Amino acid sequence: MKPLFYNHIAALSHKKHHNVSVQSHANYSFAKSTNSVPLGVGEFHIAALHYPIVFLANEDGLSPIAIIGLKTKQNVWVNDSGDWLNDYVPAYIRRYPFIAVRTAQDAFTLCIDESADVVNRDGLGSLLFKGDEPSDYLTDRYKLVEAYELEQKRNQVLSSLLLKHKLLETAQLNLKAETETDLLSGFLVVTRKRLDELESDAVSELHKSGAMELIYQHLFSLERFQMLAEHAGSHQNSLVVGE
Numbered sequence: 001m002k003p004l005f006y007n008h009i010a011a012l013s014h015k016k017h018h019n020v021s022v023q024s025h026a027n028y029s030f031a032k033s034t035n036s037v038p039l040g041v042g043e044f045h046i047a048a049l050h051y052p053i054v055f056l057a058n059e060d061g062l063s064p065i066a067i068i069g070l071k072t073k074q075n076v077w078v079n080d081s082g083d084w085l086n087d088y089v090p091a092y093i094r095r096y097p098f099i100a101v102r103t104a105q106d107a108f109t110l111c112i113d114e115s116a117d118v119v120n121r122d123g124l125g126s127l128l129f130k131g132d133e134p135s136d137y138l139t140d141r142y143k144l145v146e147a148y149e150l151e152q153k154r155n156q157v158l159s160s161l162l163l164k165h166k167l168l169e170t171a172q173l174n175l176k177a178e179t180e181t182d183l184l185s186g187f188l189v190v191t192r193k194r195l196d197e198l199e200s201d202a203v204s205e206l207h208k209s210g211a212m213e214l215i216y217q218h219l220f221s222l223e224r225f226q227m228l229a230e231h232a233g234s235h236q237n238s239l240v241v242g243e
Contacts, residue, residue: 003099004034004037004038004092005030005031005034005093005096005113006096006097006099006113007113007115008113008114008115009099009101009111009112009113009114010111010112010114011101011109011110011111012109012110012111012112012128012138014129014132017112017128017129018128018129019121019127020112020119020120020121020127020128020129021119021120021121021122021123021124021125021126021127021128022097022112022116022118022119022120022125022126022128022137023118023120023124023125023126024118024125024126024137025125026082026083026084026089027081027082027083027117027118028078028082028083028084028089028093029078029082029117030096030116030117031068031075031078031093031096032075032078032082033073033074033075034068034069034073034075035067035068035069035070035071035072035073035074035075035184036056036065036066036067036068036069037065037066037068037090037092037093038063038064038065038066038090038092039053039064039065039066039090039091039092040064040091040092040147040148040151040152040154040155041064041151041154041155041158041214042147042151042154043090043091043151044064044214044217044218044221045217046088047066047088047090047221048217048218048220048221048224049088049221049224050086050087050088050224051066051067051068051086051088051090051221051224051228052066052067052221052222052224052225052228053065053066053067053217053218053221053222054067054171054187054188054189054218054222055159055162055168055187055188055189056186056187056188057188060156060159061156061159061160061163062155062158062159062162062163062168062188063155063159064155064158064218065187066090067184067187067225067228068228069228069232070173070184070228070229070232071184074232076228076231076232077231085231091144091147091148091151092148094144095141095144095145095148096113096116097112097113097116097118097119098110098111098112098113098141098142098144098145099111099112099113099145100145100146100148100149102149108149110141110142110145112128126138157209157211158211158214161205161206161209161211162190162211162215165194165198165202165206166194167190167191167194167195167198167215168188168189168190168191168194169188169189169191169194169241170185170186170187170188170241171185171187171188171189171240171241172184172185172186172187172240173185173225173240174240189218189219189222189241190215190218190219191241192219195215
């Protein structure tokens, strides 16, 4: 299964991409038709100010995601010109069209989506290579992708603790618009009830691991559902947990 947004992933090499440029001006039209994107736990503190953060179950455990739309193919934060209308852009989106493809447990290859609109051989934007060496632009992109990959280990630690202590329940958002009632569902949230029922040893483990701070950031972020609904044109919503 291809990662979200990516269609033609190729490993970067000087031989193949020495004359490739990327238009680095911010245009986020590629992200207009999704209602959620993956997050790294290192983003929680700032993403929580702008987006609801929830969790999705997958074959590897859990994935934290930012909700950016209320319908299946709706991102309310990108307009028709490709402008991002919120103050923070998640790293998963900022790294596009670059991506890391893991080649071993602790190694990855930097790749690019050759089908991305911003990728060209016409000299438009920033060259990936300067002579035989990576350009400053490519070096910067590599650091961003590397940081995102390192976050995945922290994601796994948080995931394992949330599952271990059974802190999650299914949730859905009932959204009432003027002409229709929509339902956003299929995600998990931490419940304060389960958090309050934890034994002292479990609370200590969550604090020592740094997970407790992340949990509170997640809980705080759920208030952003109201901001999201209002931006989407619906002024009434309710988060229903455990149904």
